[in-house]
Amino acid sequence: MADFTGQESVQPIRAYVGLGDLSPEEQAQLAVDELDNMGGFDRSVLNVAMSTGRGWLNENQVQALEYMWAGDTATVTIQYSYLPSWVSYLAAGHQAPEAATALFEAVYAHWNTLPEDERPRLVVSGESLGSFGSESVFNSAQDLANRTDGGLYVGPAGMNPNWQTFVENRDEDSPAFLPTYNQGSDIRFSADGSAWPGNKTWQPPRIGYLQHDNDPVTWFDASLTLSKPDWLRASQRGPHIPDQMIWIPGVTMIQVGIDQLYALDTPGQGHNFAQEPAVAWASILPPYGWTAEDTERLTTLLGQEITD
Template sequence: MNRLPRASTALAVPVALGAATFPSLLPAQPVAVGVLLVLSLLVVLPLVRRVAGPVPRLTGRARQAAVALGGALTAYVGLLAVTTQDTMRARIGMAPLSTTDGLTALGTAALLVGAGLGVRAAWRRRTRWSRRGAAIVTGLAVSTFAPASAQAAAPVSDQVLLAPSGVGAVRAYAGLDDSADDAARARIAVDRLRAAGGLDRDHLVVAIPTGSGWVNPEFVAGLERRFGADVATVSMQYDTRPSWMAFLLDREGAVAGARALLDEVTAAVDALPEAGRPQLHVVGESLGATAGQAALLAADASHLRETVCSTFWLGTPGGGRTGLPRETVAANVDDPIVHARPALVLIPSDTDRPWLPVVSGVHAAADVVASLAVPAGAGHRYGDDQPTRLRTC
């Protein structure tokens, strides 16, 4: 009987499991569930023990009953969580949870707990080598389970605009390897656009990329399926960091890059005979949408606003827009980049989604990390159907 867990522990586990698997915008990723389970236990267990403090510690049959009740509640909460998560996954076209997913979540939790216990033991011993070992264990745990960024920096050679179009459309791109100067890089992009005949097409799309310089290949494919060879797409890299990092550390750099490209493109379009000018469209996704909007709304950007035919923003952080004519905004209902906000920690959302104070805010942060680990059309991923909504003049 002494090998049984304390009653408070047995009763805290289902509460922590419920908090770790509470439904949010997106289906929970197994690694995230493991991390959240450990965090929840760290918060819930002390609370339960504090509440139960005045109560004498249970022993004998009472302890056995409490442990059995905790086990039954844990099984029920786990089954409810799996059912809820599978329903969410089915709605967006993801496969049901597997045994591997469950083992991944439990393994993550076990590794974090083990790392934490190792760090605590090493710190108590306070020897030089034990502290080093604790640091190594902690580093391995963090590096193993640190989430991949939503849009990792891809090599420039992988960018879709450097690959030939299957329908004869024009694609032009300039990366940071071409020049470190925004203006010079914008000129290179437009020179390549001009040399490929892009200024002769009826539709010219300026794609403001994400932080790493990524341009959505699905959107480019949709554009070329809609307009065929009569469309040209031009873009320019302004950073090598993922969008979330560039957004936090150098948002102005993204705006400056977007403005340099728009200035260069509009100058090239304005230099053409009026009857031969293409319709100019500006498209931005994620940080690219934020940068494009800021560039167009600048006080000295009236010539840009007059030249641009239409704008299209996909997954704008915070849901921003410009209010310009022929503007289109795409935002998936479960896109945390658009809909999640820090206030969810204390204030319910204005939707019918379930909400718990603090818990929903933490899950929103986890959703942001996993916003691209879903099929197209969900989360922060937008598919090749979107270009059909692009407005023309």
């Protein structure tokens, strides 16, 4: 890490608690205790991440912050299922929100006991079903802004409660696949992690959604059965949605459901975000002095670590 940063670095902290026979609250308290014992609350950035169904976290999403902040970070998560995300949601959709709420509230309670000038920057993150769980902790954009110092949600799932609100109540001149909400004052969306459309200054804490216009995980929703979605309308259609794709009652929902099986096949498309989370974090929570050249070096490094 020091070779990348060119400065003195520290070993990043990661706290993870598996499922076992513990309740979400017991897991969360164990995670906080572990985090505290390792000095996680003494770091500059504390990332409360929510995993997908089997307990997986996007390595690029975690490592990006670690490299950007020279290891002065801590990441904490808990596992809530042994099942793939789609099975976990169908079998027990309550598990992700319950686990995410237990974890965040336990971390937040301890974080609140610290002197204000000694608290780490508290951020939230999650991908796919992990974003669904993490989102469910907060009841509004204001709640997110009041209790965090930023957040990144990658490949949000179609059932995400806040995401649905932001997209449905988007500014009139913005499309569903890349919406602006409240002119981008606090919540923003990006297709690549680099461009974040908005007409107002994006004030911290910045909450970002990284989503692709052709991600079936994002667009799969029961409403597809009976109504044509905005993202398939001519004026709302993203550049990667083929003109040949049309809405057919019942059929389109099955089609998008099947597409999820192949959603990870192409880097930078569908549900495969490659190194884009690193680019996104560089806009959401960059350390002082971070440059575009640093972001390019980081994405190159993360890409090499995956292929090596």
